[in-house]
Amino acid sequence: MKKLFKLTALLLCLAMLTSTFAGCGLFGGDEDEPVDEFNPPHFENYYLNKHEPVMKSGAVDIYKYENAQSYSLSMGGNRYNGGVVLRYDYFEYEHFDIEFPLEGQYDHFSFVLGGESCVIMKTSDGEDSYAYTEFAMDGSYPTLVGQAKEMKLGLQVLVDGKTVDEFVVSCYDVVKRFTYDVSGAQNIEIKAVTGDDGFSVTMAEITVWNGEPHETGYVPAPAGSAPVQLVKDLKPYLIPSTSGAVCYPNDGQTSEGRNYINMSGTRYENVIATFVSMGMVTDDEEDIYFDLEGKYNYLTFTAGAADRTTSYDEGTAWLTVYADGKIIYEETYSTHELPRKVTLDVTGCRQLKFGWLTDEGNENFGTATGSYYGIADAYVATTKEALDGVSDSSQNLLDRPVKMVSELGTFGVVSNVEQAVFDGSTKFKTFSMGGIKYNEGIILYAPNSVIATKPANASFNLGGKYNTISFIVGHISNSNVYENDQIEIYADGTLIKTIDIKFHMTPQEYVVDVTGCKHLEFVSGKLTNALMERPAYGIAELVAYPDGYVETDLFPERKPEDFGKSCDLIDTFGFYDVYNSILSKKLGAVNVEDGYYDGTTNKNTFQIGDKTYNKGILLRTSVYLELNMAGVGAASLLGGGGVWGPGLLIIALAGSGEAHESSFALANIKDSGYTSVTFTVAMQQDNSSIIVQDESTLMIVADDECVKEITVSKNMEPTTYTVPLGEDCERLMFWLNCGEEDDGSHTYAIYDITLNK
Numbered sequence: 001m002k003k004l005f006k007l008t009a010l011l012l013c014l015a016m017l018t019s020t021f022a023g024c025g026l027f028g029g030d031e032d033e034p035v036d037e038f039n040p041p042h043f044e045n046y047y048l049n050k051h052e053p054v055m056k057s058g059a060v061d062i063y064k065y066e067n068a069q070s071y072s073l074s075m076g077g078n079r080y081n082g083g084v085v086l087r088y089d090y091f092e093y094e095h096f097d098i099e100f101p102l103e104g105q106y107d108h109f110s111f112v113l114g115g116e117s118c119v120i121m122k123t124s125d126g127e128d129s130y131a132y133t134e135f136a137m138d139g140s141y142p143t144l145v146g147q148a149k150e151m152k153l154g155l156q157v158l159v160d161g162k163t164v165d166e167f168v169v170s171c172y173d174v175v176k177r178f179t180y181d182v183s184g185a186q187n188i189e190i191k192a193v194t195g196d197d198g199f200s201v202t203m204a205e206i207t208v209w210n211g212e213p214h215e216t217g218y219v220p221a222p223a224g225s226a227p228v229q230l231v232k233d234l235k236p237y238l239i240p241s242t243s244g245a246v247c248y249p250n251d252g253q254t255s256e257g258r259n260y261i262n263m264s265g266t267r268y269e270n271v272i273a274t275f276v277s278m279g280m281v282t283d284d285e286e287d288i289y290f291d292l293e294g295k296y297n298y299l300t301f302t303a304g305a306a307d308r309t310t311s312y313d314e315g316t317a318w319l320t321v322y323a324d325g326k327i328i329y330e331e332t333y334s335t336h337e338l339p340r341k342v343t344l345d346v347t348g349c350r351q352l353k354f355g356w357l358t359d360e361g362n363e364n365f366g367t368a369t370g371s372y373y374g375i376a377d378a379y380v381a382t383t384k385e386a387l388d389g390v391s392d393s394s395q396n397l398l399d400r401p402v403k404m405v406s407e408l409g410t411f412g413v414v415s416n417v418e419q420a421v422f423d424g425s426t427k428f429k430t431f432s433m434g435g436i437k438y439n440e441g442i443i444l445y446a447p448n449s450v451i452a453t454k455p456a457n458a459s460f461n462l463g464g465k466y467n468t469i470s471f472i473v474g475h476i477s478n479s480n481v482y483e484n485d486q487i488e489i490y491a492d493g494t495l496i497k498t499i500d501i502k503f504h505m506t507p508q509e510y511v512v513d514v515t516g517c518k519h520l521e522f523v524s525g526k527l528t529n530a531l532m533e534r535p536a537y538g539i540a541e542l543v544a545y546p547d548g549y550v551e552t553d554l555f556p557e558r559k560p561e562d563f564g565k566s567c568d569l570i571d572t573f574g575f576y577d578v579y580n581s582i583l584s585k586k587l588g589a590v591n592v593e594d595g596y597y598d599g600t601t602n603k604n605t606f607q608i609g610d611k612t613y614n615k616g617i618l619l620r621t622s623v624y625l626e627l628n629m630a631g632v633g634a635a636s637l638l639g640g641g642g643v644w645g646p647g648l649l650i651i652a653l654a655g656s657g658e659a660h661e662s663s664f665a666l667a668n669i670k671d672s673g674y675t676s677v678t679f680t681v682a683m684q685q686d687n688s689s690i691i692v693q694d695e696s697t698l699m700i701v702a703d704d705e706c707v708k709e710i711t712v713s714k715n716m717e718p719t720t721y722t723v724p725l726g727e728d729c730e731r732l733m734f735w736l737n738c739g740e741e742d743d744g745s746h747t748y749a750i751y752d753i754t755l756n757k
Contacts (some may be wrong), residue, residue, distance in 0.1 A: 057095065062084050104186055288354050297345065298384050299352070305412070397747075409461075415442070457523045475501070570753060663735075671756065695713045
């Protein structure tokens with residue numbers, strides 16, 4: 001956008017210099033050479049070709065129009081034949097006052113009035129060349145004037161010293177034509193009485209004549225029966241240079257080289273894109289203006305928030321539509337809603353304005369960073385029936401199963417991670433759930449602010465075409481937040497599915513009926529300001545089906561491998577979560593914990609006696625004051641009534657105000673066929689002065705069943721165990737327990753871990 005509003009001092013000087021000689025023939029071409037097709041309406045009545053105006057104060061640039069090579073003036077997207085540019089005096093700061101001698105010769109005096117103009121010259125090859133004045137806007141629309149702020153002047157029109165008209169003109173106004181009865185008058189005077197210094201106005205096509213009133217120069221052509229598309233066919237006449245609005249025409253002539261935006265996965269061309277920042281002044285609308293010339297009766301458009309592929313705070317913004325300054329539509333739009341189509345009555349409207357403004361009253365005010373909003377498929381017509389035939393932009397909804405992220409596209413994503421959306425475009429950008437890497441999907445991690453925490457969410461536009469979806473849900477590996485949660489699925493605002501998700505779960509596939517749904521939304525995230533109580537979950541390999549769930553090859557099937565009769569667990573599968581808050585280098589979501597040694601480097605080792613190991617896990621429990629604990633929330637590992645009685649918590653809150661925190665390691669061995677695990681456990685030398693208990697309980701868990709309890713103790717020698725896991729074990733867990741009656745433990749190492757058939 002910045003490139004569109006550069007001030008060109010050289011061109012400004014050129015425009016001022018050339019205007020000085022406009023009536024001298026030096027820049028107007030050869031007047032004696034005949035020029036074909038030079039016959040502007042009522043050319044014989046052009047005032048500047050007959051008389052010289054008198055400037056009583058201020059300054060004037062005069063542009064005579066004597067032949068086809070003469071200068072034109074462009075205002076509001078239209079071309080006018082010559083005129084005067086009136087500006088305040090740069091040295092005396094006086095408002096302009098100009099007098100047009102008439103000498104009693106005429107009945108009528110007419111002119112077109114507008115803000116700053118753009119001077120159009122002819123080059124040697126006959127092409128138009130534009131000289132931009134101080135506030136003119138270059139780029140794809142050279143006829144547009146982009147005033148940095150709205151400025152106004154109060155003008156008087158006097159005939160022989162008597163006031164016949166007074167009005168206020170704004171630099172944002174549409175161009176207007178004025179005609180006055182001057183029968184027998186000696187002069188007519190245009191005078192700026194009050195207003196903003198620095199605001200220049202243009203009087204174009206100044207004509208005088210006798211007889212009946214008539215239009216001169218540019219006359220709006222009557223509207224046809226076909227609809228007219230804004231931006232493409234009817235361009236805006238003003239985009240203020242401080243506005244966050246920009247047009248993307250399908251000819252691609254913008255500073256960014258773009259010609260479209262996406263809203264809810266749909267590509268829109270010939271669109272107005274507007275950046276609405278939550279840091280905006282509350283009355284600072286981002287505006288764009290069109291001149292409908294009073295020719296149309298109906299307007300239709302589609303408005304909504306532009307898609308973004310990164311995570312961000314959600315926000316809402318007001319869209320207000322004005323017809324000649326009167327509000328004819330106002331509504332809020334959210335970043336996670338589908339675009340809406342609107343049809344309005346604009347009968348007789350000249351100035352049409354679209355204005356976006358941040359929603360001060362919404363809960364996100366002051367926390368969202370800002371978002372782009374779009375207005376597209378905008379048409380005007382004389383009848384509603386004509387608008388029924390316009391071709392709206394449509395999403396590419398295929399008659400086959402489709403990948404929802406990469407083919408349909410997601411929008412309105414709210415998730416407090418650096419990258420929340422993975423589009424499958426590369427294998428080098430992935431997220432992990434249960435130790436499995438996925439390159440297409442979404443991470444849901446609830447954002448929070450000082451005020452409140454909001455759920456994470458992600459939306460899809462199904463267009464009502466797909467009746468079934470499938471996806472995989474899992475806990476984000478090594479996210480360091482081990483809380484259970486829920487994922488809610490909404491179809492057009494109605495809750496259709498709730499999925500209970502456990503922090504220790506391996507990725508699970510779900511199939512959900514979404515018949516008739518247009519706006520599909522996934523929502524997850526506990527409403528808490530505690531950083532360590534906001535879990536991160538992922539949704540991967542989302543597929544939408546038009547005719548019910550079927551097997552597809554959209555995502556490669558992960559077939560189990562045969563690793564032989566036995567294998568090293570860490571080399572083959574690894575641990576997808578290891579939790580030891582007291583051993584962690586970092587606290588917070590989505591990072592890797594200490595206490596896991598994967599054998600890849602000798603820079604990361606632990607010591608048992610006189611031997612050094614670079615492969616294994618360290619587990620240690622901790623006890624904190626409840627108010628000072630930095631661990632996770634009290635998520636239940638197993639429910640009540642199971643093998644472990646009332647259930648087991650990561651953090652048990654005792655009546656003394658203490659938080660007793662367990663530690664664990666999780667491995668995903670699904671479909672491996674291994675039925676037992678062999679490992680060695682020993683106490684790691686502890687030189688700390690913290691008083692801990694001499695014995696603790698290590699539990700081996702196969703899925704949700706404790707299959708072995710081992711008492712580990714101070715100074716224990718390395719001891720090897722083989723523990724049966726049963727058939728078809730998916731999740732293997734080592735759990736060092738810290739109940740409400742326990743103190744913190746020593747650090748115990750588990751290493752030489754092998755799986756057996």
